[in-house]
Amino acid sequence: MADKEVTIFIVDVARSMGKQHNGRKQSDLDWSLQWVYDSITNIVFTGRKTLQVGVLGLGTDHTDNAMEAMEGGESYKHISVLQPVAQLLLPEVTNLPKVLKSSRTDDRDIVSAIILGVDMINRHCKHLKFKKKLFVVTNAVASHIDEDDIEQLAQQFKDNNIELTVLGVDFDDAEYGFKQEDKPEEKAKNEITLKQLVDLAGGQFGTMQEAIDNLSRPAIKAVRPTPTYRGQLRLGDPTQYDTALSIDVERYMKVSVRKPPTASAYVIRSNASADDMESENLQSVHNLYKYRVKGDDYEGGAKVLEREELAKGYEYGRTAVSISESEQNITRYETEAAYDILGFLPADNIERYMLMDNANIVVAQKGNDKAAMALSSLIHSLFELGSVAIGRLVKKDMTEPILTVLSPLVEADYESLVENVLPFAEDVRSYRFPPLDKVLTVSGKALTEHRNLPSKKLLDNMSDFVDKMMLVDEAGDEMMAIDDTFSPHLHTIEGAIKDRAVNANDPKKNKDVPERKQAYALMQKPPSALQDQAKPALEKLKDAADVKKVEKAKKGRGRTRDRQTEKPLSGLDIDALLSKTRPTKKTNNIDPNNAIPDFQRVLASTADMLIIKDTFKEMQAFVEDLVKNDYGQKNYDRVLELLGVMRTEAIGFEVDDFYNEFLCDFKVKLFKGQLGDGRQELWYKIRKGDLGLASKEENATSTMSKAEADELMKAKSTTK
Template sequence: MSKEATIYVLDLGSTIGDCHNGRTISDLDYGMEYVWDKIATVMSANRATLSVGVVGFRTDETDNPLDGDGEYENICVLKELGLMDIPALESLRSKIHSSNTEVGDAVSAIIVAIDLMDKYTVLKTGKPAKFARKIVLVTDGQGGIDDDNIDSIYRKLNESGIELVVLGIDFDDAGFGFKEEDKTSLKQSNEAILAKLVEGCNSGMFATMAEALASLANPSVKVVRPFKQYDGRLGLGDFEKYPDSALYIDVQRYSRVKQAKPPSASSFVSAAANATGEANAHSSHTVEDTEMMDAPGLSAVKSSVAYRVNDAAAAGGTADLQREDLAKGYYYGSTAVPFGQDEEGVTRFNSRQGFSIIGFVPNDKYERYLTMGESSITIAQPVNDKARMAMSSLVHALHELDSYAVARIVTKDGKAPQLVLLAPSIEPDLECLIDVPLPFAEDIRVYRFPPLDKIIGSSGAVITKHRYLPSNELADAMSNYVDSMDLSSFGEDESGNPAEFMTIDETFSPQVHRVNQAIRQRAIHPDANLVSEAESQLEALLKVSGVTKVPEKVKGRKGREPAKPASGLDIKALLTSRKKKNEIALENAIPEFKQMIEIANKDEDIEKATAQMGKTIRQSLHSTTGDAGHAVTFSQMKVFRDEMIDLDMPEIYNDFCHDFKKRIFAEEFGDQRNFWAAFKFQKLGLIRATGDSEGANEEEATDFFKFG
């Protein structure tokens, strides 16, 4: 059933505000850890079919629909059954606190929850709707419980199809291995009453809160509906052309393993800034912001795309285009080759839906590194006995011969063909084929590396002992280190014998579930400090490991510490005039530019030197023609570019290149189209950003070489 309705019945009596069994938090906060986590999970699912309600008992006030004639007192409906959002969560959080009374009956609170459940999960016709109904009782068992109508209550729970879960704080649980010492007689009696109530339910659970909190460490795997990828025939041979010798099986193919991805972050902006227009990057083709009820201080960021071309006749020198007016094209070298709709059809591979086995391979001949992508499962059509018999024969034949099948599949007409490896799978109630995608020849990259255990000299001699090769002691130490990390026997089974520590079906992606946990924690506790529990250990770790803050990167001095002679004399200062030059001679541009950069003491000096070099490059291009003259200009630009990379000041060279390109196409230096055509192959384009260095992005660097 897709619809779920859950009501949490919470004990808010005065006794639940105390701390017990060595805990530093109250019993209420201890029990609410489970409730908050479950509520946050429902909120993160963002499904309209998940409803949550909260009922409190042993409260100071009485507010419930069954109140009257002195019954159902000190019971409050804290949240009606319905959707849970941030405003409702904030309202609920302010209501959950221990009261000043011990009056209030847990069983009566369950009756109130049953009444809320019946009213919410009923159709207009009066018939029950299809819901998964659950009531979760959280109590410390310190209040009085009336057990006169226990039998009628669990019969009503069974009649309404409601699952009852009782989570007791410090309740005895032999299965979990917990027993509270010095338990009061009242608590012992209440545990017995609640256990009897759960036993009478068709669907019920009685557990201690410690077990419930421990279960939160195991992420819940999302169960999805089967997704059918292919429904047709699995052939062996061409059964259409040779129906007598070829065969086929009517099969269905479903997705088996899909990659779980963590939730992605969205961009938001202050609603106040958005109202003043500060957050709008584009003013055209934008979608109006939707009001965010959960976070009124934020507004979702909307993206827009505008297509413009240079047009001297249009206002502002550019004209807007619609997406429908654009044509697809491909780059052939540096030339754009347009493709219309007719030509686009030529690039598509006209494939027909089909699934056929093209060969077999022994298990030991298949290299595991060839496996690509997500796996799927192929079964015979469930209502086709002939197909089920044929599939069983194929699966058993592959299993007995220790072989895999290689198949070609096209899931739909026009889809790209895929090669898959079919492996047999035999289970008591299922015989099927499990497949994984295989690479084509273009997907395989073969790299050759030198061997790790020997060195082959230039003469062909094999060297087994070398300073670059591990010694026997190092190899043994590494072997022991790897063996010490073996998880196949690190765990223990029920008998205490070595067992596998991390089985695949119990291993979850830490990235996916850690991000989900962090989101739930921040949503439920938005003002809580981070890493408060491990702060002292973290400080100790930082102190012992000597972690220090990396100073901010200083531009302009990268790699510029000159080597000092042993005598202490500055030889360059003795041999070179330290008089700063204001201009660079065209005939000796490269050495003089390097000298100006070398003796520069501040950024202003570097900017003056680069300005002079840019002027010299423009003069060089203007005064020379032909390939020989262009070579001089290229050499000057190469030195200019290398120096700016070394100084980590790419913006100076990139700004020069943009200005230089504008001057070339404005024909300031005459017709230099041949120069620009040759320039594109000199690797002198914009300096790109790499790592922590600034520079042009990939798109900007590519667009720079376009004409115009």
């Protein structure tokens, strides 16, 4: 079970925090809240109920705390509990920007707020086991701190195992290299007092500048290891042979691919009111599956079945063979949880492409010295012989076995077996490619010099370029250490979600994606020093490879290009011999049985705009006829294919307005039911297939903007 944790944030919202200092364009409060919101949303992102958060406002206009009415409560004025200790969800996060605003007073006592924070933690945790943290964010301006109770307060942090962290706006930090010039005397004195409190409490003291700078890099998240297998690692069968080896081991995840969070489908509740919060108006979408069986014996020609009424069937040739649940138990392969070593191989025989899935580690059972000694002997034997073990793992009884390769990992203070999954025969895909160092002729002769083969000059220049692109400088230092890299794609999405959660009620911020952090952009291109280092080698490589820039081809063709083609040697008009008679305005150009070739032939053979427009009208009539006569969506694929050809040709010949007019008219008829009832789902397929209206961004001759095209493509009924 994950550890319980409670965190209290004391945020100074006094009047001085609402002012700008040290040349910043943001107020001290807005600047500091970047770190506060990031820390809180990181906690919310985990979704763990065991992570509890509370927020105290220091220097608020009003007073709202448990010690206000007690004797000596004067020192607790202008301190308010803005968020009681609890698991934060979206409504609480959205509410924080409303209450974390600068006040009209500077009258507050930072030490009193810290005492209140300790009291909140103790009241919530009582004598239970919790990780306890308290963060203080302040600029310590226009505030007097009483030093009398510093030692007693610090002792409370030690006695209750509370971690204290003070982040000061423009506080000096020699280790980080930040110092504020011309600091007010009172602020400097308060800063020394807070530093003394932190040192006595064994906490952390830092400047907000360092915390803000660290926001550009994602924080490393500690994950509590959970064993995915606990049992014996066996060499031989201990139940049959006395010489068999059996070691008690545990298996843990070592390296795993982390994917960005995926979106979930929600709908607005039918009973939601306008006063409810947006997040409270939503409810999850649940899928309901219905299965229809056709048959003349059923009423209406079909019968609806529930999933429970279905049986699994397996293909045997062109026939479906049904196997019931009871019969499947007989065919199921029975296994028992175990980790067996099948044999040993030289490590050189394991190719990199054979390793699949994530990496795991296998270590001895905790507290089992005998198992640790036995596993250590196996690890060192493999390491000294340069070998690996091939294993067969069954995680739980009656689960499918997997084949693994166990490689020894030996370090100064750590040793284990690194596990990778091996592919089965059906996982391997073998592809044959022609050789890269020779060209085989039809007669079977091998040519080592050919126009499709690289020359020695090109190979040498490519080798030099690769050497210059090494992420190690001349001094042997890494330009981009693997421990400092991260996925910008993953963290950009997470950052957008956090920003949307905090600014859900701010119309100015919730419409745009937040500005991307500079550190994320740097992860998507080589370091500038590396580019400068490799530039000379790259120029030589371009010269050796004879690289030339290819001009971008124009989209338009047909009526905007010169139609004079090269005359064949025979003098015959090939187009006239192979195509039908050149279309005229009164001819039916489209054959329903050969619609797409006829449509393309007409557009390629005429520049008459009236003929082209009539051809689009004929295609429209044909498409509408397919929709009208559709049964069970059997014609939808053909309709989508026709629309794709029409759209491509319209953009290519710069007559995209013809397609746009057709699609708008088609939508009106579709939603009015003129093409049959229940045909609206076709519009969703059109949108999903990127067959929408052509805009100016795709073709400069279009009269429709991207915004207009997107608006008209929305799935709603339209009047014309």
